[in-house]
Amino acid sequence: MKRPFSKKPADAAADDALAGQAVVEMTRSEKLAKHKELAAHHGGEAGKDLAGWVDTRTNSTGIYTAMLSRKVPKGTNWFYTLGSSVMFIFAMQAITGVFLSMYYTPSATQAYASITHLTNEVFLGEFVRGLHKWGGSLMIILIFLHMARTFFFGAYKYPREMNWVIGVVLLILTMVMGLTGYLLPFDQRSFWATIVANNITASGPVVGPYLADFLRAGPDFSTTTLSRFYALHMLVVPGLMAALIGAHLFLVVKLGTTAPPWVRAARPEGARPVETVAAGVATADSEEVPVASAAPAEAEAPVEAEPVEAAPEEPAEGSGTDSGEEASS
Amino acid sequence: MNSREKEDYLREYEQLKKKGKPFFPYAIMKDSVMFCFVAAVLVIMSLVMGAEQGPKADPTTTTYTPRPEWYFFFLFELLRVIKPPALTPLATIGVPTICMVLLLLLPFYDRNAERIPWKRPIATTTAVLIIIAMAYLTYLGASSGSPTEIELETNPKYEQGKQITAQSGCLACHAIGENGAHGGLGPELTEIGSTLPRAAIKQSLIAGPGIMPSFEGLGKKDINAVADYLASLD
Numbered sequence: 001m002k003r004p005f006s007k008k009p010a011d012a013a014a015d016d017a018l019a020g021q022a023v024v025e026m027t028r029s030e031k032l033a034k035h036k037e038l039a040a041h042h043g044g045e046a047g048k049d050l051a052g053w054v055d056t057r058t059n060s061t062g063i064y065t066a067m068l069s070r071k072v073p074k075g076t077n078w079f080y081t082l083g084s085s086v087m088f089i090f091a092m093q094a095i096t097g098v099f100l101s102m103y104y105t106p107s108a109t110q111a112y113a114s115i116t117h118l119t120n121e122v123f124l125g126e127f128v129r130g131l132h133k134w135g136g137s138l139m140i141i142l143i144f145l146h147m148a149r150t151f152f153f154g155a156y157k158y159p160r161e162m163n164w165v166i167g168v169v170l171l172i173l174t175m176v177m178g179l180t181g182y183l184l185p186f187d188q189r190s191f192w193a194t195i196v197a198n199n200i201t202a203s204g205p206v207v208g209p210y211l212a213d214f215l216r217a218g219p220d221f222s223t224t225t226l227s228r229f230y231a232l233h234m235l236v237v238p239g240l241m242a243a244l245i246g247a248h249l250f251l252v253v254k255l256g257t258t259a260p261p262w263v264r265a266a267r268p269e270g271a272r273p274v275e276t277v278a279a280g281v282a283t284a285d286s287e288e289v290p291v292a293s294a295a296p297a298e299a300e301a302p303v304e305a306e307p308v309e310a311a312p313e314e315p316a317e318g319s320g321t322d323s324g325e326e327a328s329s
Numbered sequence: 330m331n332s333r334e335k336e337d338y339l340r341e342y343e344q345l346k347k348k349g350k351p352f353f354p355y356a357i358m359k360d361s362v363m364f365c366f367v368a369a370v371l372v373i374m375s376l377v378m379g380a381e382q383g384p385k386a387d388p389t390t391t392t393y394t395p396r397p398e399w400y401f402f403f404l405f406e407l408l409r410v411i412k413p414p415a416l417t418p419l420a421t422i423g424v425p426t427i428c429m430v431l432l433l434l435l436p437f438y439d440r441n442a443e444r445i446p447w448k449r450p451i452a453t454t455t456a457v458l459i460i461i462a463m464a465y466l467t468y469l470g471a472s473s474g475s476p477t478e479i480e481l482e483t484n485p486k487y488e489q490g491k492q493i494t495a496q497s498g499c500l501a502c503h504a505i506g507e508n509g510a511h512g513g514l515g516p517e518l519t520e521i522g523s524t525l526p527r528a529a530i531k532q533s534l535i536a537g538p539g540i541m542p543s544f545e546g547l548g549k550k551d552i553n554a555v556a557d558y559l560a561s562l563d
Contacts, residue, residue: 071349071350172429
């Protein structure tokens with residue numbers, strides 16, 4: 001068989017091209033046949049094959065397992081939902097923000113009128129604007145609570161220092177969102193508050209005046225200022241935040257969420273007094289009781305508070321897990 | 330935190346995790362309940378408080394006293410606490426920057442291996458004090474009321490001067506009756522008419538003594554009205 005690039009006499013170029021095409025077609029069909037053979041070998045049908053195809057290239061089942069079937073440690077309580085609610089609010093802000101951007105005109109002359117139109121005439125306009133406006137406040141509150149939880153539980157300590165740093169950067173970016181978003185309605189309040197914020201920026205050392213000039217985008221507050229704030233508010237800062245939230249979550253999955261610091265695991269292998277107490281209360285799981293009594297170190301472990309705390313919080317869940325785990329193990 | 334403490338922590342955490350529950354469905358379930366709660370709160374906030382528009386931005390009014398979003402109130406109040414003008418940059422840039430840097434570097438200077446809040450009294454006390462201070466300053470900022478309104482009763486003759494005074498930003502630094510900056514940068518004006526004659530008040534408005542800016546830009550008529558109003562306060 002003639003190889004396509006083996007020999008190319010100039011006078012027989014057309015012939016050669018035809019031949020080359022034929023060869024390519026042949027190899028293509030050969031490849032297809034080989035592929036079919038391989039697929040048959042794996043015993044895959046179309047749907048399974050697609051899932052397998054995606055999986056071999058992305059390890060999606062591995063990611064899925066790592067994210068969803070990972071374990072959260074014993075003692076996890078409602079305080080651990082604060083971080084994900086911040087993310088939920090961020091998503092809400094993104095969605096409502098997209099809808100607002102469909103009606104908003106970032107121009108000093110038209111911004112105010114476009115918001116009047118949005119508020120008064122567009123279907124559910126004021127509601128969506130309200131969601132976005134108050135969503136910012138709620139996000140600040142939830143971030144504050146999430147940080148307080150992280151601080152008081154000592155969750156910023158080894159090995160999660162990087163996640164604390166990323167979190168503080170996210171806090172700063174959220175405040176930048178509040179500041180840049182404040183100008184956009186372009187009413188008296190937002191206009192003058194932004195001028196004050198800009199003057200404060202200008203009074204900063206070294207980079208202060210340059211940063212203020214950059215934000216103002218000219219000698220006066222004008223359309224260029226507004227469009228600059230708009231771009232920062234809806235493109236630059238949210239993009240950065242989304243990336244950092246991704247990094248934050250990656251580290252959470254990789255390192256695991258903390259347990260409340262007063263929850264202790266240290267006791268001999270096989271003994272599970274705390275969960276036994278919880279299960280005993282909820283389901284009267286009698287076969288676990290003798291195992292628990294074989295825990296001599298129980299006295300020194302500070303677990304007295306745990307069952308009290310866990311029992312009223314999640315009685316249904318507690319019993320559910322225990323029976324589930326028993327069945328699987 | 331030395332390497333032995335780090336190993337201890339990781340070992341302890343591994344055990345706790347083994348005894349834990351899978352993220353799906355248990356943590357997801359809690360998160361979803363919380364999402365619903367947060368969404369409900371947000372919808373109620375939006376429906377009850379709405380999104381009213383203020384008056385349109387007007388670059389020619391040089392007298393509007395702006396107020397920041399409520400979560401910046403504590404910084405706003407800090408400005409009033411730190412009075413000397415020379416120290417203003419400290420309040421506006423210095424303190425927030427230092428606070429943010431301290432917050433960012435927290436895991437690197439707090440190297441105590443202990444995590445239980447009541448067993449690390451310094452960290453816990455500091456945090457509680459900071460939270461109380463922020464809450465107090467936010468409360469002060471919120472309760473100083475609208476900066477463009479004076480509730481004090483006046484003779485209708487001076488009503489116009491009162492309006493101009495309220496709209497001209499005087500209350501950012503001065504207090505009049507219940508309104509304005511109590512303990513602000515400038516002296517209280519509630520009884521200014523009994524200590525300063527009208528002429529001296531007018532002179533102050535035009536010259537802007539000390540750190541006070543000149544209000545000459547208001548125009549002769551408005552300055553006279555403001556001076557009349559302030560002189561009537563006694």
